[in-house]
Amino acid sequence: MLKKSNLLVVKKLNLSISGISILNNISFKLKKNEILGFVGESGSGKSITAFSIINLFNSKKIKKSGHVFFNGKRIDSLKNKDFEKIRGSEISIIFQEPMNSLNPSMKCGRQVLEIILKHTVLTNLKAKKRVLDLFKMVKLNSPETVYNKYPHELSGGQQQRIMIGIAIACNPKILIADEPTTSLDGIVKKEIIDLLKGIQKQTQMGIIFVSHDLSLVSKIANNIIILKRGSIVEFGDSKQIFKSTKNKYTRMLLNARPPKKGRPKRLPSSDNDLEKHPLISKKERAEKHKKIYKSDPILKVKNLHFAYEKKMILNNIHFNIYKGETLGLIGESGSGKSTIAKSILNLNNFQKGKILFNNINIKKYNKKDFRKNIQLIFQDPFSSLNPQSSVGFSIMEPMIAHKLYKNKDARVSKVYQLLENVGLKKNDFLKYPSQFSGGQRQRIVIARALALSPKIIICDESVSALDVSVQAQVLNLLNSLKEKFSFTFLFISHDLSVIRYMSDRVIVLNNGTIEENGETDKVFNSPIMPYTKQLLSASNY
Numbered sequence: 001m002l003k004k005s006n007l008l009v010v011k012k013l014n015l016s017i018s019g020i021s022i023l024n025n026i027s028f029k030l031k032k033n034e035i036l037g038f039v040g041e042s043g044s045g046k047s048i049t050a051f052s053i054i055n056l057f058n059s060k061k062i063k064k065s066g067h068v069f070f071n072g073k074r075i076d077s078l079k080n081k082d083f084e085k086i087r088g089s090e091i092s093i094i095f096q097e098p099m100n101s102l103n104p105s106m107k108c109g110r111q112v113l114e115i116i117l118k119h120t121v122l123t124n125l126k127a128k129k130r131v132l133d134l135f136k137m138v139k140l141n142s143p144e145t146v147y148n149k150y151p152h153e154l155s156g157g158q159q160q161r162i163m164i165g166i167a168i169a170c171n172p173k174i175l176i177a178d179e180p181t182t183s184l185d186g187i188v189k190k191e192i193i194d195l196l197k198g199i200q201k202q203t204q205m206g207i208i209f210v211s212h213d214l215s216l217v218s219k220i221a222n223n224i225i226i227l228k229r230g231s232i233v234e235f236g237d238s239k240q241i242f243k244s245t246k247n248k249y250t251r252m253l254l255n256a257r258p259p260k261k262g263r264p265k266r267l268p269s270s271d272n273d274l275e276k277h278p279l280i281s282k283k284e285r286a287e288k289h290k291k292i293y294k295s296d297p298i299l300k301v302k303n304l305h306f307a308y309e310k311k312m313i314l315n316n317i318h319f320n321i322y323k324g325e326t327l328g329l330i331g332e333s334g335s336g337k338s339t340i341a342k343s344i345l346n347l348n349n350f351q352k353g354k355i356l357f358n359n360i361n362i363k364k365y366n367k368k369d370f371r372k373n374i375q376l377i378f379q380d381p382f383s384s385l386n387p388q389s390s391v392g393f394s395i396m397e398p399m400i401a402h403k404l405y406k407n408k409d410a411r412v413s414k415v416y417q418l419l420e421n422v423g424l425k426k427n428d429f430l431k432y433p434s435q436f437s438g439g440q441r442q443r444i445v446i447a448r449a450l451a452l453s454p455k456i457i458i459c460d461e462s463v464s465a466l467d468v469s470v471q472a473q474v475l476n477l478l479n480s481l482k483e484k485f486s487f488t489f490l491f492i493s494h495d496l497s498v499i500r501y502m503s504d505r506v507i508v509l510n511n512g513t514i515e516e517n518g519e520t521d522k523v524f525n526s527p528i529m530p531y532t533k534q535l536l537s538a539s540n541y
Contacts, residue, residue, distance in 0.1 A: 005031050005032060006030070006031055006069075006072075007030050007031060007032050007034075007070070007071060007173055007174055008053065008068070008069070008070055008174060009029050009030075009067075009068070010026060010027055010028050010029075010053065010067075010068050010069075011027050011066055011068075011069075012025050012026070012027055012065070012066040012067070013025070013026040013027070013052060013064070013065075014026075014064065014066055015048065015052055015062065015063070015064045015065075015230075016062070016063045017059075017061055017062050018061045021230060022045055023045050023048060023049060023052070023230045023231075024230045025066075025231070026049055026230075026231075027232075028225055028235065030174065030206045030208060031206060032173075032204055032205075032206055033200070033204045033205075034206050034207075034222050034223065035197075035200060035206075035207040035209055035220055035221045035222050036206070036207070036208050036209070036221060036222070036223050036224075036225065037208075037209045037211065037217035037218075037220070037221030037224040037225065038050065038208060038209070038210045038211070038225050039211060039212065039213075039214050039217050039224055039225070039226050039227065039253065040226060040227035040228055041212055041228075041467035041468070041469060042212070042438065042467050043229070044228050044229060045227050045229070045230040045231075046211075046227050047178055047179075047210055048230075049227070050093070050176045050178055050208055050210055052064065052068075053068055053091065053176070053208075054083065054086070054087050054091050054093065054176070055075075055076070055078070055080070055083045064076070070086070070090065070091065070174070071090075071173065088115055088169075088170060089119040089170040089172060090172055090173055090174070091172055091173070091174040091175075091176065092167040092168065092170070092174070092176070093167060093175070093176040093177075093178060094160070094163050094164055094167045094175070094176070094178065094180045095163065095178055095180075096178055096179035096180065096182055096183065098151070098156065098159035098160045098162065098163045099152075099159060101163060102151040102159060102162060102163070103151075104150065104152060105150075106150075107147065107148055107149065107150055108146055108147065108149055108150070108151060108154070108162050109128070109131050109132075109146070109147030109148060111162070112134060112135075112162070112166050112169055113128060113131050115169045116130055116131065116170065119169075119170045120170060128147075131143075131147065131169075132144065134165040134168065134169060135147065135161075135165060137165070137168075137199070138161040138162075138164050138165045138168075138195060139161065139191075139195060140158060140161050140162075140165075146158070146162075155188075155333065155334065156183060156184055156188065156333055157184060157188035157191065157192065160180060160184065160188075160192055161192075161195070163180075164180075164192075164195065164196070164199070168199060168203070168205075171203065171205075172205060173206065174205060174206045174207070175200075175205055175206070175207045175208070176207075176208045176210070177207060177208065177209045177210065178210045179211055179212070180192060180196070180209075181193065181211075181216070182211070182212075184494075185331075185332045185333050185494035186332075186494060186495075186496060186535060186538040187332055187534060187538040188332065188333070189216075189538070190539075193216070193219065196209075197220060209221055212467050212468060213257075214226075214241075214242070214250070214253045214254055214257075214468075215242070215254070215257060217238065218238045218239065218241070218242040219540075221238045222237070222238060223235070223236065223237055223238060224237075224238045224241050226241070226249065226250050228249050233247055233249050234247045234249075234250050242254070252270060252469060253468055253469070255267075255268045256268055256269055256468040256469045256471070257472075258475070258497040258498055258500065258501030258502075259497075259501075260497065260500070260540075260541060262279045263285075263501055264276070264277040264280075265277050265278055265279070265280055266476050266479075267475060267476055268472065269470075269472035269473040269476065270469060288504075289504060289519070291324070292322050292323070292324045292325045293322055293325075295322065295323055296359070297320035297322050297323075298321055298322060298323045298357070298358065298488055299320065299355065299356065299456060299488075300320050300321075300355070301317055301318060301319050301320070301340075301343075301344070301355050302318055302354050302355070303316055303317075303318060303352065303353040303354070304316070304317035304340075304343060304350055304352070304354075304355065305317075305350060305351050305352035305353055306339055306343060306348065306350040306351060306512075307351060312512055313336050313339050313512050314336050314339055314340065314343070314350070314512045315511075315513050316353075316513070317336075317340065317353070317512075317514060318514070319507055319514065319517055321456065321488060321490060322488070323486070324482075324486050324487075324488060325489075325504040325505065326488075326489040326490075326491050326502050326503050326504050327489070327490050327491065327503065327504065327505050327506070327507065328491050328492075328499040328500075328502060328503030328506040328507065328520065329490060329491065329492045329493075329506075329507050329509060330492075330494065330496060330499050330506060330507070330508055330535065331508060331509035331510055332494065332535075334511075335509040335510055335511060335512065336509055336511070336512040337460075337492045337509055338460055338492065339512075340509075341376065341458045341460050341490065343355060344362075344374060344456075344458065344490070345371070345374055345376060345458070346362050346365075346367060346370060357370070357373065357374070357455075368401075368402070372402055372452045372453075372454065373452075373455045374454055374455065374456045375450075375452060375454040375456075375457050375458070376449065376457075376458045376460060377445055377449050377457060377459045377460065377462040378445065378460055378462065379460060379461035379462060379465055381433075381438065381441035381442040381444065381445045382433060382441055384445050385433040385441060385444060385445065386433075387432065387433055387434060388432075389432075390430050390431065390432060391419075391428055391429060391430075391431050391433065391436075391444050392428075392429035392430060394433075394448055395415045395418055395419070395444065395447050395448045395451055396411050396414075396451070397448075398448065398451045399411045399451055399452070402452060404451075404452070412429075414451070415447075415451075416429070418447040418450055418451060421450065421484075422443040422444070422447045422450075422481075423443060423473075423477060424440065424443055424444070424447070428444075437470070438467075439466055439467075439474060442462065442466065442474050443474070443477065445462075446474075446477065446478070446481070450481070450485075455488060456487075456488045456489070456490065457487055457488070457489050457490075458489075458490045458492070459478070459489060459490070459492060459493075460492045461492060461494070463475060463493070463495075463498060464493060464494070464495060471498070475498065475501065478502070479502070489502070491503060496524075496535070496541060497539065499520070500520055500521075500541075503520045504519070504520060505517070505518060505519055505520060506518070506519075506520045506524075508523065508529070508531065508535065510531045515531050515532055516528060516529050516532050524536065
C-alpha cells in the first residue's frame with residue numbers, strides 16, 4: 001500500500017543500454033513539499049535516473065525494469081502518448097543549459113505560451129496574462145519587454161528563469177531540476193536557488209535537484225541520495241550527511257572541494273585518498289610571496305579600455321603579473337574577465353592603454369613569436385581539441401607551427417615527456433580525444449599549452465566543467481607543474497573556492513572595472529567594496 005504523502009515512489013529501477021548496466025536497483029520516495037537531492041559525478045546515473053521517471057528514453061537498445069508510481073498510480077508502463085499528458089503538466093523538468101533548451105528563433109514569451117496552450121484550456125489572452133504573471137513570479141524585471149525578447153538577448157540567469165517559468169507554467173506536482181545552476185556564477189546561482197526554494201514553499205511541489213556539487217545540494221535539499229556508478233551508496237538527511245557521513249565516496253565528494261579555511265598542499269581526488277594532507281603554513285606562503293614580489297612584473301596592464309559597439313567592456317584596467325605567481329580573476333558573467341584574457345593574448349584591438357610583456361609593448365612583438373610566450377587553457381577540453389587528430393599530433397602541432405626541435409623524432413620525444421608530465425602515458429599518443437574522459441582531455445590540453453614552454457598560462461574557467469574529484473586532480477596537477485617549472489598563471493573563474501585555493505593575489509572585476517586587487521586572504525577575509533562582500537556572501541564566505 002502506497003502512502004498518500006508520497007508523490008513519487010520508485011521501486012527497484014534497473015536500466016541497461018546495449019547490454020551495459022547503467023542503473024542498479026534504484027529505489028526511493030519523494031514526498032509532497034520535499035526537495036530530494038541527487039548527487040554524484042558524471043556517469044553516476046543521477047540524470048538518467050531523473051529522465052527514467054518521465055520516460056525520456058525511446059530506444060530499442062534500452063532495457064528497463066522496476067516500477068514507478070506517481071500519485072499512487074503506476075506510470076512506468078504507460079505508452080508515450082499517455083506520458084505526454086503528464087510531462088510538463090504534472091511532472092516538469094529544467095535542463096542544465098538553458099540556451100540549448102530554448103528555441104533560438106522564438107520569442108521567450110511565445111515559448112512559455114505554447115506550453116500553457118497545450119496543457120490547459122485557457123484562451124490566448126488569459127494564457128498571455130499567465131505568462132506575464134509567471135515572469136513576475138520568477139523575478140524577471142519588465143515582463144512585457146522580456147516577453148518579446150529572443151533567448152540570445154538575455155543573460156544566462158535570465159534564460160534560466162525563463163526555463164523555470166516554462167517548467168512551472170502548468171503548476172506541476174513534481175519539478176526535476178537537472179544541474180540548473182552549473183553554468184552560472186555565484187550571485188546568480190544563489191538567486192536561482194533562492195527562487196526555487198521560494199516557489200517550492202509557495203506551491204508545495206516536490207523537487208528532485210540533480211547536481212555534482214554536494215555542498216550546494218546540502219543547502220537546498222531536505223534529503224540526499226548519493227549515486228556512484230548507477231547505484232545508491234548513501235541516502236539520508238542532507239545536514240546529517242554533510243556533517244557526519246561515514247561513506248568513503250561521500251567523504252571524497254566533500255573533501256575534494258577546496259576548503260574555505262586553510263590550504264592543503266594537495267586535494268584528495270579519490271575515495272582511496274582520504275587522509276588529511278598537510279596545510280601550507282602562513283610562514284611558507286609569506287616566504288613564497290616575498291620571493292615572487294621582489295622581482296619586476298613579467299606583465300603590466302596599464303589604463304586598458306575596450307568598447308564594443310559603443311558599449312564599454314573594460315574601463316581603466318591596471319594590474320601587474322609577477323613571475324611565478326598565480327593571479328586570480330573573479331567576477332560575474334559579463335564582468336570582462338575573458339575580454340582581459342583576449343587583450344593580453346593580443347586577440348582584440350583595445351582602444352586605449354597598453355600591455356607590456358617583459359617591459360615591451362605587446363603590439364611591437366611579432367604575433368607568432370609573442371604567442372609562444374603566453375598560452376591559454378579553455379573551459380571545454382572537448383571543443384578545444386580536433387576530434388579527427390590524434391592526441392600526439394594535437395600536442396605536437398604548435399611545435400610544428402613554431403618550427404621547434406630539429407626533426408619529427410625530437411618532437412615525438414618531447415610529446416612523450418609532456419604526456420608523462422601531465423600524468424598520461426606514452427601509448428596515449430595515437431589515441432583520439434573521444435577515447436578519454438573529461439579530466440584526461442583537460443590534461444591533454446594542458447600538455448599542449450606546455451608544448452611551447454610559455455612564460456604565462458591563462459586558465460579561462462578551465463576546471464568549471466569538471467566533476468569535483470577530476471577538478472581536484474587538475475588543480476593538483478597545475479600546482480605541481482607550477483612548482484616544477486615556475487610557471488605564471490592568470491586563473492579566471494567564477495568559483496571562489498577554487499580561486500582562493502589557487503591564487504596568490506586576486507582581482508575582483510565588476511562591469512569592466514576593478515573593484516579590489518590584493519593578496520587573496522586579505523580580500524577574502526577583509527573585503528572593502530560592497531560588490532566584493534556580495535560576491536563572497538553568495539558563496540558563503
